[in-house]
Amino acid sequence: MMKTLDxxxxxxxxxxxxxxxxxxxxQQKRAAxxxxxxxxxxxxRPTILxxxxxxxxxxxxxxGLGDGLYRNSFKIKGMLKGLDDSDRLAEIAAxxxxxxxxxxxxxxxxxxIHHEKVYMELIETSRTKTPFLLKRDEIGHMINIxxxxxxxxxxxxxxxxxxxxIINNLKExxxxxxxxVKNKKIFLNDLEKIxxxxxxxxxxxxxxxxxxxxxxxxDGLQAIAVPIRIEGKxxxxxxxxxxxxxxxxEEIVEKFLxxxxxxxxxxxxTYGG
Numbered sequence: 001m002m003k004t005l006d007x008x009x010x011x012x013x014x015x016x017x018x019x020x021x022x023x024x025x026x027q028q029k030r031a032a033x034x035x036x037x038x039x040x041x042x043x044x045r046p047t048i049l050x051x052x053x054x055x056x057x058x059x060x061x062x063x064g065l066g067d068g069l070y071r072n073s074f075k076i077k078g079m080l081k082g083l084d085d086s087d088r089l090a091e092i093a094a095x096x097x098x099x100x101x102x103x104x105x106x107x108x109x110x111x112x113i114h115h116e117k118v119y120m121e122l123i124e125t126s127r128t129k130t131p132f133l134l135k136r137d138e139i140g141h142m143i144n145i146x147x148x149x150x151x152x153x154x155x156x157x158x159x160x161x162x163x164x165x166i167i168n169n170l171k172e173x174x175x176x177x178x179x180x181v182k183n184k185k186i187f188l189n190d191l192e193k194i195x196x197x198x199x200x201x202x203x204x205x206x207x208x209x210x211x212x213x214x215x216x217x218x219d220g221l222q223a224i225a226v227p228i229r230i231e232g233k234x235x236x237x238x239x240x241x242x243x244x245x246x247x248x249x250e251e252i253v254e255k256f257l258x259x260x261x262x263x264x265x266x267x268x269x270t271y272g273g
Contacts, residue, residue, distance in 0.1 A: 018043060022051050023072055026061065031069035086112045089228070089236055090124040093267045097238070100263045101126040104256045106242040107134075108263070109223075111143055111150045112235065117169045118178075119143060120151045120237070127241070134243055135208065135219045146170060146180045146187065147206035147213075149225035150237040156194035157227040158234040163191075177212035180205075199257060200225045201249055220244055224252060226264050230272050238264055 025040045026032055034052065038045050052070055055061035062073045090110060097108045107130040111120040119142040127136045137143075145151030145166065155163050167187075170178040180203065181187050194200045201224055207214030208221055225239035240260050242252060 018047070019051050019055060022048065023055065023060065023076075026070060026072045031064065031067070031071045033069060037070065085235070086121075086123050089267075089271060092270050093228075093236075093238065094124050096263050096266050096270075097124060097126040098129060100240070100259055101129045103259055104240060105132065106130060106240055106252075106256070108260070109137070109150065109239045109241060111154075111237055111239075113145075113154060113166070114142065117166050118145065118173055120145055120148065120154060123236070132243060132246075134221060134241070137209075144175075144177050144206065144212035147177055147203040148208075149200045149202045149223040150239050152191065152194055152203065153200035153225040153227050153237045153239075154234055156191040156200060157229065159232075162234075175212075177206075198226065198261070199253070222249060222252075224249065224257065224260065226257075226261055228264050228267050228271075230268060235271075238267070 021041065022037060025037055029036060029040075032040075034045065034049060037048050037052070041048065043051075052061060052063075056063060056070075059075050060073055061070055063070055089112065093110050097110060101107050107125060107127040109122055109127070110124040111122050113119075114121045122137055122139055122141040122143060124139065125137065127134065143151060145155065155166060158166075167181050167184070170181045190203075202208075202222060205214050206212055207217045208219035209217045211217040220243060221241055222244040223239040223241045225237045227234045228236045228238060238260065240252065240256055
């Protein structure tokens with residue numbers, strides 16, 4: 001069973017929480033009087049007035065000249081610049097990855113397809129939470145697609161049109177690590193096996209890191225990966241990563257594949273909700 005993340009041990013700033021709550025009310029109502037905000041909270045009117053005046057003074061809330069109603073200001077839109085769906089996915093997935101790491105002790109990675117469609121991009125990881133010493137890839141790390149567990153999971157479960165586009169892009173690169181896709185029949189057969197199994201593993205020649213081929217670099221890790229799908233479309237993949245010498249793929253699959261799939265399902269439900 002998945003456990004919920006307990007945040008009760010963390011101290012919070014009460015005044016900030018109240019201010020954000022007021023802004024949420026204004027977002028829901030679009031415009032409101034002081035009394036309407038009061039009715040939507042359990043705060044005293046003087047407290048609400050101070051919050052509104054503070055937010056207005058900082059430029060986050062404005063009061064209409066014609067109707068005197070309080071509204072969130074256009075300044076909020078500026079905070080959204082630079083954010084996209086992958087940021088939302090990472091935000092939603094992070095607590096679930098944390099829980100999975102607590103259950104399995106081994107960490108998880110979350111990656112999405114890069115906009116150039118020749119890499120997977122790491123957008124979140126729980127590698128800092130594991131008690132084991134292993135290589136920690138930074139957020140933004142570009143992951144080889146045809147050799148990595150997450151890349152292979154993505155290709156196996158995405159629709160055929162996107163798969164063909166990605167494979168064609170990979171064929172045009174000069175990377176030796178992408179040459180595997182040129183033998184299309186064998187490679188597609190591997191992807192079909194992944195789809196049947198319900199998870200992907202690393203291709204044996206994959207070594208991780210900046211230089212994907214194990215002949216150039218070996219991070220000593222192994223991984224299994226599953227897709228995250230919304231309405232049938234793959235939007236990313238999560239993996240469970242472990243030190244290769246510590247356990248076989250079969251052992252990890254037997255112990256933790258269900259947990260990994262359940263984590264993906266929890267992310268899908270929350271993201272689609």
